Amino acid sequence: MAQIGFRAGLFTRPSFKSLISRIVFMHIIAVAVVAIFLPLVLLWLLNSEIDQLHRAAMRAQAETLAERIAVQPGGKVTFNLPESLRGLYSEAYGRYQYDIRDADGRLLFSSHKKTGSVESETISGADVTQTIGDTTFRIQVAEDLSHRDVITDDIVSNFFRRVGWITIPILLILLAIDIIIFRRAIAPLWMASEEASNIGPARTDIRLPTEQIPREIMPLVTAVNQALDRLEDGFRVQRQFTADAAHQLRTPLAILRTRIETLGDDAARQVLHDDIEGMSRIVAQLLEIAELDTLVLDPGETADLRAVCAEVVGAIAPFAIAQHKDIALRGADAPVMIHGNSEMLQRAIFNLAENAIKFTAKETSVDVEVGDDGSVRVRDCGPGVAEAERELIFQRFWRRDRQRSDGAGLGLSIVRGVADDHDATVAVDNLPGGGAEFTLRFRLAEDAGDVESRVARH
Secondary structure, three states, X not given: OHHHHHHXXXXXXXOOOOHHHHHHHHHHHHHHHHHHHHHHHHHHHHHHHHHHHHHHHHHHHHHHHHOOEEEOOOOOEEEOOOHHHHOOOOOOOOOEEEEEEEOOOOEEEEOXXXXXXXXXXXXXXXXXXXXXXXXXXXXXXXXXXXXXXXXXXXXXXXXXHHHHHXXXXXXXXXXXXXXXXXXXXXXXXXXXXXXXXXXXXXXXXXXXXXOOOOOOOHHHHHHHHHHHHHHHHHHHHHHHHHHHHHHHHXXXXXXXXXXXXXXXXXXXXXXXXXXXXXXXXXXXXXXXXXXXXXXOOOOOOEEEHHHHHHHHHHHHHHXXXXXXXXXXXXXXXXXXXXXXXXXXXXXXXXXXXXXXXXXXXXXXXXXXXXXXXXXXXXXXXXXXXXXXXXXXXXXXXXXXXXXXXXXXXXXXXXXXXXXXHOOOEEEEEEOXXXXXXXXXXXXXXXXXXXXXXXXXXX
């Protein structure tokens, strides 16, 4: 069964995902077929034309010979061949032959001694039936093809080889021209596909261009643009709902915080206060997500990565100290200019640092290291991240322990969102001595021109 399947697979038509590859492949097959059969057809036509001309010439000669036949009054048949034609039909020349027979097939006159028909494998000609007086004669004239005219023979023998080699380059040139035509014809589709590659949650305003789109493809492009309109409306409603919900939650949380301060039980007040702070953090993260979804970066905007990290470390240090942990800034001493938005960068690095402080052990330190290559590394002394969870932790609302109430699983998803918007990368690895290391890599400011030119091109 395996052998049968393999043989069947040999005859399976190759599949191409590219439209132009399909067209070119089919055209190559067509060119190959034409390159083989066109010279053969031309050769057949040439031979047919030569045979037709040959038989017409033989028939004309037979009619000329018939004019030289005479029947005497006594019934005697004479054949008077002029001297100018005798050499043409002589055996010494050997190219042309004739036989003249009566109605019963008896040979009356012949140009050769061999008896029988003048037709053979190498001799071909024509015959004419002529009635002179009351007597019917059959005149047969033939040409020995082995003694055919040298020029005609050379043309026929060399035709396929010469015409074949002329035809193939012409067809290959035609194929190259067709490929250029195909590429120009589908150029609008390539432009539309490049534009479509820029569509994402942060760029839902992009639409496929309709200029120069072929009429057959226009309904598809129009339908895609209409679908994008509906998706943009859905995204807008979702973002607005997230922002509105977060804003609306801020007011009751502020009221609850004020009322909790009036409670007499200090222990209960502290517990409730911690719960309110956690809820406030979730609301703030929801607002950050809503803002990230609407963020469109200025291609020329730059930020000092070291200054951003220094501000984050200064802002989160009280939180770390309150939990008996330290946080330190290390790495580059000079400014590290990258392409990005300072506010969004602060939010991403703040979330990384906050996450590290939560999981690092007490009386340990979280290190924030800024690299000259535009990287930020945040290291902790916690349990690390299992390899199977290194992609899951960046998903919204994902938490390893659902029973914990100190977060909603939004912090690292914000980090991934900021990285994507900045054309950056984020990765996590475990340290040899224990703990995790999160690494953000941004594009340096001197390379920002590449991004700007790419955005301008689209």
